[in-house]
Amino acid sequence: MxxxxxxxxxxxxxxxxxxxxxxxxxxxxxxxxxxxxxxxxxxxxxxxxxxxxxxxxxxxxxxxxxxxxxxxxxxxxxxxxxxxxxxxxxxxxxxxxxxxxxxxxxxxxxxxxxxxxxxxxxxxxxxxxxxxxxxxxxxxxxxxxxxxxxxxRAADRRIAHLFCELLLRQQIVGAAGPNDCAMPMTQPMLADILGITTIHVSRILRDLRSEGLVRLQDRRLHVPDVGRLRAFCDFDPTYLHLIRQPGEEDEAGASMAGERRRP
Amino acid sequence: MxxxxxxxxxxxxxxxxxxxxxxxxxxxxxxxxxxxxxxxxxxxxxxxxxxxxxxxxxxxxxxxxxxxxxxxxxxxxxxxxxxxxxxxxxxxxxxxxxxxxxxxxxxxxxxxxxxxxxxxxxxxxxxxxxxxxxxxxxxxxxxxxxxxxxxxRAADRRIAHLFCELLLRQQIVGAAGPNDCAMPMTQPMLADILGITTIHVSRILRDLRSEGLVRLQDRRLHVPDVGRLRAFCDFDPTYLHLIRQPGEEDEAGASMAGERRRP
DNA sequence: CGCTGTCTTGACGCTGCTCAAGAGCGGTGG
DNA sequence: CCACCGCTCTTGAGCAGCGTCAAGACAGCG
Missing domain, CATH: 2.60.120.10 (Jelly Rolls)
Structure with a gap:
């Protein structure tokens, strides 16, 4: 078997x-x-x-x-x-x-x-x-x-932070490119993750889109400038505890090795 | 030594x-x-x-x-x-x-x-x-x-829920009576636990007091009617995983054995 | 006695909620 | 084919829960 x-x-x-x-x-x-x-x-x-x-x-x-x-x-x-x-x-x-x-x-x-x-x-x-x-x-x-x-965090930073995590976690397991990943959650689900209403999620996504911070199409998330999105929501990947070397074939994970744990 | x-x-x-x-x-x-x-x-x-x-x-x-x-x-x-x-x-x-x-x-x-x-x-x-x-x-x-x-949960239920947990957890370790326990947090701390402002904490505590749900004096919490406070905030102690018998000398923990895990 | 920290209360404004309507879209069946 | 449905998403109008700013009460303490 x-x-x-x-x-x-x-x-x-x-x-x-x-x-x-x-x-x-x-x-x-x-x-x-x-x-x-x-x-x-x-x-x-x-x-x-x-x-x-x-x-x-x-x-x-x-x-x-x-x-x-x-x-x-x-x-x-x-x-x-x-x-x-x-x-x-x-x-x-x-x-x-x-x-x-x-x-x-x-x-x-x-x-x-x-x-x-x-x-x-x-x-x-x-x-x-x-x-x-x-x-x-x-x-x-x-x-x-x-x-x-x-x-x-305010609602817009909350969503941005979630997106930063989503992108990085998929990169860790080799399921995402450097700037985009799957984003299968519907807006009602995002609402129930973040503790806000569906309607507010919709409005905030409109704003994030119009700021050029994210693009959403076909259940995928595209982040044109990861550094900018991270700065926007103060994302610090330390909490994912990716301390060891990413290994041979992790192309995406290596890109943020320098910026964790600021004093 | x-x-x-x-x-x-x-x-x-x-x-x-x-x-x-x-x-x-x-x-x-x-x-x-x-x-x-x-x-x-x-x-x-x-x-x-x-x-x-x-x-x-x-x-x-x-x-x-x-x-x-x-x-x-x-x-x-x-x-x-x-x-x-x-x-x-x-x-x-x-x-x-x-x-x-x-x-x-x-x-x-x-x-x-x-x-x-x-x-x-x-x-x-x-x-x-x-x-x-x-x-x-x-x-x-x-x-x-x-x-x-x-x-x-809305802010008032949040505080009530925290108080229910605080009372029960102290009862588990034998540090509380059936209706009161230590509550050493200042209002700014409660605010940082619950994600609201100090000022709002103050107002909500006033309301909970005037409803007769809690009494606060000398850094102690007194709950005249535990069942009523639990009903107010929908407190279900299942998440504390107190499944086994409380043992010989746990006087307080036994009082809520009947009401966990509703279907 | 005046300090400092905690708590309280009021006035006002914004973030985010509620209610309501409508658009787009894929599936289904007449 | 189109009508109809259900689901997701969008947008608007109005409101309220909670935040901000400001002032004052009270107790503990040197």
Missing amino acids: DAFVAIPRSNPLIRKLRHGVDLDDGDRALLAGLFRPGRTLEPQQDIVRAGEPAAGVHLVVEGFAFRYKLVGDGRRQILGLLMPGDFCDLQSIVLGPSDHYIAALTACTVVDVPQDKVDSLVFRDSRLARALWWATLVDESILREWLANMGQ | DAFVAIPRSNPLIRKLRHGVDLDDGDRALLAGLFRPGRTLEPQQDIVRAGEPAAGVHLVVEGFAFRYKLVGDGRRQILGLLMPGDFCDLQSIVLGPSDHYIAALTACTVVDVPQDKVDSLVFRDSRLARALWWATLVDESILREWLANMGQ
């Missing part, structure tokens, strides 16, 4: 974890074994439901997914974006049933990793355990940045 | 971790060994500074501390509250230099746990590793709830 899948030298998961931990060939082979065709989901279809215990964890292989919570009168807050190489619910191993939902954003394929396979990765191999722990800590770091974004 | 400190049957750290993992006497003894008089810090004094590599981790023993970030023009977002039994920077083991600051909120005492002691807890004893991992995942879960709180 596994045999017909060639073991790739690199995939989004390996590309990402390489930023946190030095992986050897054995690690890479194990990770490549996880990353294979999974089941395909429709947009908006739930992957993880709050309160339901999960058997194993889920890994996004292709497409986008998102975490969300429903509060009070049915309002939705989107808590995070998941792209290829991201685990949905690694925390459920320790924490039990999830406290939030995860759903497909685009059509997307997900691999269900059974419990025993997770255990063998996490509790037997300490370097891989560290790599996965690193990934969950980066997720937490992103969450902190989102909180600061919501609490302290 | 350790000998003159009696090993207590319970301390805030043990009380908290008990909710995540079943601890045996050996675990408890190890955790009790961590929990001893540390150095004392003044309010506002930094414990962890962003960008600086840490040797070991820090554990809050007494008093309150808080995480924060500075964005753009000097605005501050408070990212979390730390109380006795909380680790400040367990993530620095894997993630390296912190991406945010941690400072004392009240006068507070902190134990510096050296790197080798952390390693012996995390990488040798898998049950304690799991317990500490559980604690960091609960921190992440709280972060998600804060994000939903900021994004989707």
Whole structure:
């Protein structure tokens, strides 16, 4: 079953974890074994439901997914974006049933990793355990940045900051060029990420477009001048913890190596 | 040096971790060994500074501390509250230099746990590793709830929600009665937690007081009717993951066992 | 006693919300 | 073919929640 899948030298998961931990060939082979065709989901279809215990964890292989919570009168807050190489619910191993939902954003394929396979990765191999722990800590770091974004920035800077992150995170996993990437979220979704209304999102995107900061067509984001967009919203990529060398084939990630952590 | 400190049957750290993992006497003894008089810090004094590599981790023993970030023009977002039994920077083991600051909120005492002691807890004893991992995942879960709180609730519900969490978290570690707890934050701090201005905090507290939902005196919060405050802000304690039995001496935590996870 | 920090209140204005209408577009079926 | 639908996006008008600026009350403390 596994045999017909060639073991790739690199995939989004390996590309990402390489930023946190030095992986050897054995690690890479194990990770490549996880990353294979999974089941395909429709947009908006739930992957993880709050309160339901999960058997194993889920890994996004292709497409986008998102975490969300429903509060009070049915309002939705989107808590995070998941792209290829991201685990949905690694925390459920320790924490039990999830406290939030995860759903497909685009059509997307997900691999269900059974419990025993997770255990063998996490509790037997300490370097891989560290790599996965690193990934969950980066997720937490992103969450902190989102909180600061919501609490302290005006709506236009908030959107710009989200776009900077979106572009960079896709560059990390090799899914974006230097100036453009996928942007599959609808405006109602952007609203639920940023804590503003759909209507306001529309107006702000008009303004960002007319300022020449971004271009949006065909569910893609184009940023003519990344430095200008970053300056506009005070984007500092430190929180993504891309400390290690990007490796052989990361063309896009290298471009911002100089400008992190100002004093 | 350790000998003159009696090993207590319970301390805030043990009380908290008990909710995540079943601890045996050996675990408890190890955790009790961590929990001893540390150095004392003044309010506002930094414990962890962003960008600086840490040797070991820090554990809050007494008093309150808080995480924060500075964005753009000097605005501050408070990212979390730390109380006795909380680790400040367990993530620095894997993630390296912190991406945010941690400072004392009240006068507070902190134990510096050296790197080798952390390693012996995390990488040798898998049950304690799991317990500490559980604690960091609960921190992440709280972060998600804060994000939903900021994004989707009006300012008055936001404050009420924070107060519900504050009361419950102090009850967990045995530092609060059923209806009141410490509330050491000034109004400018509440503003930086909730993403609103000091002046607005003042007005909303006036309203909550006049509604009879809360009373604030001498840096303490008193909630005459916890159920009413929870209903007001739609507080659901599921996200704190208090799934296990509260244990022998948790008087306050038991009172809300029935009302979590509504369908 | 006057300091300083915290909290309070008022007046006014802007960001962002609500309500409402309409345009563009792909899918579907008569 | 066109009518009809549902979804996404856009724009306008009016309003309110919350921010800004300014002044003052109060307590703790040297």
